[in-house]
Amino acid sequence: MIKIEQLSKSFGVKEVLKAINLSFEKGKVYGIVGANGAGKTTLFRCIAGLETHTGLIHSDKQPLKNHLGFLPTNPYFFPKITGWEYLQLFCIARKISIANFDEKNIFDLPLNQYAITYSTGMKKKLAMTAILLLKNDYFILDEPFNGVDIQSNIIITELIKKLKSLGKTIIISSHIFSTLSTTCDEIHLLKNGQFVRKVLPAEFTLLEQEMTDFTVGDSIDKLDLR
Amino acid sequence: MKYYFTLQYRMLNRHLRAFGLYPILGYLLAILLFIGGSFYIFSKTEYAAYIYAFFALSPLTLLSETKRTDFLKSCFPAKDYLKIRIAENLLVTLPFLLFLAFKNEWLVLLALALIAALMARFHFNNQFNYTLPTPFYKRPFEFIVGFRTTIGVIGFAYFLTIMGISVGNFNLGIFSLLVIFLTSFSFYAQPDSQFLVWIFSNTSRSFLIDKIKTGMAYVTVLALPILVGLGYFFLEKWNILLVFWGLGYLYLLTIILAKYAAFPRAMNLPESIFIVASIFFPPFLLFVIPFFYRRSIKNLNTVLA
Numbered sequence: 001m002i003k004i005e006q007l008s009k010s011f012g013v014k015e016v017l018k019a020i021n022l023s024f025e026k027g028k029v030y031g032i033v034g035a036n037g038a039g040k041t042t043l044f045r046c047i048a049g050l051e052t053h054t055g056l057i058h059s060d061k062q063p064l065k066n067h068l069g070f071l072p073t074n075p076y077f078f079p080k081i082t083g084w085e086y087l088q089l090f091c092i093a094r095k096i097s098i099a100n101f102d103e104k105n106i107f108d109l110p111l112n113q114y115a116i117t118y119s120t121g122m123k124k125k126l127a128m129t130a131i132l133l134l135k136n137d138y139f140i141l142d143e144p145f146n147g148v149d150i151q152s153n154i155i156i157t158e159l160i161k162k163l164k165s166l167g168k169t170i171i172i173s174s175h176i177f178s179t180l181s182t183t184c185d186e187i188h189l190l191k192n193g194q195f196v197r198k199v200l201p202a203e204f205t206l207l208e209q210e211m212t213d214f215t216v217g218d219s220i221d222k223l224d225l226r
Numbered sequence: 227m228k229y230y231f232t233l234q235y236r237m238l239n240r241h242l243r244a245f246g247l248y249p250i251l252g253y254l255l256a257i258l259l260f261i262g263g264s265f266y267i268f269s270k271t272e273y274a275a276y277i278y279a280f281f282a283l284s285p286l287t288l289l290s291e292t293k294r295t296d297f298l299k300s301c302f303p304a305k306d307y308l309k310i311r312i313a314e315n316l317l318v319t320l321p322f323l324l325f326l327a328f329k330n331e332w333l334v335l336l337a338l339a340l341i342a343a344l345m346a347r348f349h350f351n352n353q354f355n356y357t358l359p360t361p362f363y364k365r366p367f368e369f370i371v372g373f374r375t376t377i378g379v380i381g382f383a384y385f386l387t388i389m390g391i392s393v394g395n396f397n398l399g400i401f402s403l404l405v406i407f408l409t410s411f412s413f414y415a416q417p418d419s420q421f422l423v424w425i426f427s428n429t430s431r432s433f434l435i436d437k438i439k440t441g442m443a444y445v446t447v448l449a450l451p452i453l454v455g456l457g458y459f460f461l462e463k464w465n466i467l468l469v470f471w472g473l474g475y476l477y478l479l480t481i482i483l484a485k486y487a488a489f490p491r492a493m494n495l496p497e498s499i500f501i502v503a504s505i506f507f508p509p510f511l512l513f514v515i516p517f518f519y520r521r522s523i524k525n526l527n528t529v530l531a
Contacts, residue, residue, distance in 0.1 A: 050424055050529060066427040076419035078367050080374040082357055089366035093426040112357055 001025050002047065002064065002138060002169065007055035009042055009193075016042045018193040019055065024138075027167045029160060031180040033211075034190035040173045041073060043190070044140045047171075061137055066094070069131030073142045075123055083111035083118070083126050090130040098133060105129065107152055120147035128156065139163060139170045145179045157183055177208045227306055231313070246495030264325045275326065275334040282322035282338055286315050286345050295349040311346035318342075362444050368437075369444040372413030379409050380448065387452045391459045399456040400470055403449060407474035410445045414485045417492045423529050430526035434486060434519070441482050442475060449474070473508065480504060480515055486522035490529075 002024040009017040016039045024030055032040050045051040049065045061067040087101050107125040115126055124147055144156055160183045163170055174180050180187055181204040189197040199207045242252035268274040299307050319342045326335040362369035383405040390398030426433050456467055484497040504510040
């Protein structure tokens with residue numbers, strides 16, 4: 001379990017997260033939605049320990065970062081490092097020995113090629129493979145479906161379900177609502193650095209409609225498209 | 227077009243400020259270094275003009291990188307694109323052209339200017355699909371990236387060693403050893419991504435020790451052919467060889483610590499001053515190494531347990 005109490009984060013005078021309270025339980029999938037700049041990525045970085053913050057983050061596994069797989073929105077890749085070497089780096093970092101990466105290569109990535117030459121989706125899949133190899137208990141997936149093809153989309157969805165069945169805790173952010181509605185147990189709406197609403201599966205369709213109405217409104221009409 | 231060059235100027239100023247220098251001071255230093263370096267090259271060899279032209283053309287390959295030129299092509303009409311590319315190539319080579327004129331090397335000057343202008347029409351792809359094998363693949367990442375990026379320099383250093391041995395010039399051999407160490411230092415010039423440090427389950431201390439052990443082991447692999455060659459053919463000078471070898475390790479240790487003393491930002495002026503001072507006055511290392519170590523631990527503690 002991860003429990004967040006009164007978590008706040010400011011960049012200069014701008015308060016990005018405002019006294020957030022939330023718990024993430026074992027064996028559940030949590031969706032975090034919000035507009036760009038709402039504070040999702042900052043929240044994830046705070047949980048991961050990549051940002052300083054005020055407030056508390058408790059977890060039943062200590063230190064949390066050593067049990068957490070974090071998939072950033074734009075994973076970082078060194079130039080001239082192959083996919084294989086990238087995976088090796090993660091395994092060395094967590095002192096895990098993997099004899100054969102090829103059999104763990106569920107996305108059929110060209111592991112002998114430089115990772116920097118991969119497409120956006122392939123990079124995402126490589127970073128996803130890396131965190132899956134580390135036997136983590138918690139997963140934060142920031143936009144895991146961004147740029148990936150439809151087949152990989154299906155694999156990632158099934159992976160999330162499998163991780164859930166293994167009792168892992170998964171926190172996802174995505175701008176593709178359908179991917180959240182098929183995987184999440186709860187969706188939390190983040191707005192201006194605060195959680196304003198918790199939505200359960202029965203209300204997912206309603207939430208999607210409300211978000212569409214609120215976001216789109218009459219803005220498209222303003223373009224006067226003909 | 228004017229706005230494009232204004233933006234380049236602003237970017238350059240921002241880089242200098244990020245390095246900890248006032249732009250005007252940066253430009254003055256660059257001019258002084260350029261003039262000093264130019265006089266030095268011309269005082270050392272009769273082929274200076276050709277080496278000089280090679281140095282001038284090297285940065286142009288970066289400006290001709292495919293992704294960059296594709297971006298410019300998508301922004302500007304074809305005519306303006308060509309004007310921009312010719313102008314920036316000539317601007318980069320201008321200091322070299324001026325010095326060649328000063329040295330009355332008119333033929334090389336003309337050839338350089340022509341090649342620079344012609345290169346505006348070409349673009350190069352830096353990302354080849356071929357994966358260069360490396361002996362360092364088991365411990366990512368500095369030596370893997372560095373080896374693949376500087377393979378030409380490493381090959382050149384080995385060539386110098388062979389030349390030094392064949393003409394009985396020990397100093398040339400030592401120079402090749404220095405090239406290997408300096409090249410290895412450059413592997414640590416870029417800062418680590420904060421995330422790729424965060425993934426480690428080590429403590430800050432054991433993380434640093436691992437980095438140092440890997441660096442020492444791998445630089446030994448790179449330097450070993452030179453050390454064995456020089457040790458065998460210049461056995462009577464083993465003590466000098468040992469001093470340079472030992473100093474190489476000490477400075478590598480200093481560079482690794484300097485990298486993390488600056489973490490998560492890149493090394494800039496303060497670290498550079500300490501490193502340069504310890505190169506000119508090696509006993510200063512006794513102060514610099516513990517100082518960088520303490521700062522590294524403090525900085526790494528922000529993301530490691």
